[in-house]
Amino acid sequence: MPNTIYGLKIFSSEQIKKLDASTIEKEGITSVELMERASEAFVKEFTRFYSKDKPVTILCGLGNNGGDGMAIARMLMNRAYNVNVFVVSFDNSTASKEFTAEFLKLEDMIDIRQITQRRDIPVFDAEAVIIDAMLGSGINRIVTGLLAEVITTVNKTRCEIVAVDIASGLFSSRTNLEQAIIQPTFTFSFQIPKLAFFLPQNQFYVGELRFLDIGLNQDFINIEPTPYVLVDKKSIIKLVKKRAKFSHKGNFGHVMLFAGSNGKTGASMLASKGALRAGCGLVTILTEERDTPIVQGGIWEAMCVSYKTTDAIPSLPDNKNFTLGIGPGIGLGEHSLRFLEYFLKYNSKPIVIDADGLNLISQNQHLLKFIPVKSILTPHPKEFERLAGNWSDDYERLEKQRGYSITHNIYIVLKGAHSSITTPEGFVYINSTGNAGMATAGSGDVLTGIITSFLAQNYSPEQACILGVFLHGLAGDLAASEIGQHSLMAGDIIEFLPLAFKELMIV
Secondary structure, eight states, rough: OSSSSSSSSSSHOOOHHHHHHHHHHHTOOOHHHHEEEEEHHHHHHHHHHHTTTTEEEEEEHHHHHHHHHHHHHHHHHHHTEEEEEEEETTTTOOOHHHHHHHHHHHHHTSSEEEEEEGGGGGOTTOOOOOEEEEEOOTOSOOHHHHHHHHHHHHHHHHHHHEEEESSOOOOOSSSSOOOOOOOSSSEEHHHHHEOOGGGGGGGGGGGGEEEEEOOHHHHHHHHSSSSSSEEOOHHHHHHHHOOOOSSGGGOOEEEEEEEEOTOOOOHHHHHHHHHHTTTSSEEEEEEGGGGHHHHHHTTTTEEEEEEEOOOOOOOOOOOOOEEEOOOOEEEESSSHHHHHHHHHSSOOOEEEEEEEHHHHHHHHHGGGGGTTTOOOEEEOOOOOHHOOOOOHHHHHHHHEEEEEEHTTEEEEEEOOOOOEOOTTTOOOOOOOOOOOGGGGGGGGHHHHHHHHHHTTTTOOOHHHHHHHHHHHHHHHHHHHHOOOTTTTTHHHHHHHHHHHHHTTOOO
């Protein structure tokens, strides 16, 4: 593991079992007592969203997830909720000792009904909230038979559904493309994020996500290795550098952007505004001579260096102390390829490559060997596919991304919902900010500017990626909260970047 972890570790189901066991051993408690603690946390969160007026139906399996359901039922009844409990018996499964212990506490309080065949599946009250406690994170095979029928029936209801820890049928850290998976309104997960929550193929199986702290052994969490981390606000706050009182623009870096072309000058302006809003001291845009007046009129704070498409190499300022961002809107013309190759071969510092820069590399794979080590590539999924080839599912895509970073000694920011950042050491950071409104023209150009800006301000490439992606998403979230997702434009992300910094309590 790296020395600094920028977020919450994501563990496999096997690691979570070990974490539970270490907590029980360290505190000298029983597994049932830990189950009670988790169930109390669930009920506390549940009662924030649902009042006693709402009938509750709890579906329990026979394992520990079902034991959670039994404990939750008892606790809700003690709070005067109207609760119905069903136990789904399937595949000759036997009850865990924790389930049995919780069952015995509940059986005198309520008539617990059994679902042992199809005709036992109830007709669900459309006004009820269904709590899914049938299967937990330890599931290792696809759901079939009676349980699959129960899940299908639940998904067809109009009820709100709350999953206990993870939706029944969803594998926590490997692919499951079957349809027998609960589609919850909420998932209340017990402290540790699961990788499955953040992959596009599982978007219908998570709902709104809440993590509940249940006091698991922090010593174990600190030392247990994992390549996967969910970036969180608490870690980002610690990452941002404070500005010294006696500073000047030279202290905050110089960004050089090779961006924009005829008809795409907006890309250069969005990237440069993103860079300046992210705090760099200077921005210079390398722009085609005929486009210079447009760019200069569009952003007063940036400088321009003009070129002709017939130039052999770009004419750059004498001061070479700048950080390069390449690609937004440059097109795929011969001069763009020529300039890109020049920058790759004669620049030793890490650079940021996006958009057409990536497309040129995918068309000219020999350029890969010239990319400076620790550089940052920021593709969307199609651009990454052109570089690395296709994949069969999102888990394979993530592993392909990881392998590509390791092989080429670069960072990759794969853009999308929960953008993933992979490092040359093989670590994967999952972003926790952003929304669907940001799927709009120019959003990636803004991100290129932001990440290049942080790189110019002497953040490490890893820090520039993590901080840049988080703040970009946070600005998008703040914009969406004001104007809605449907109307969000890339320029709005730039406008809300100052508020994103303020959100992190930065002055």
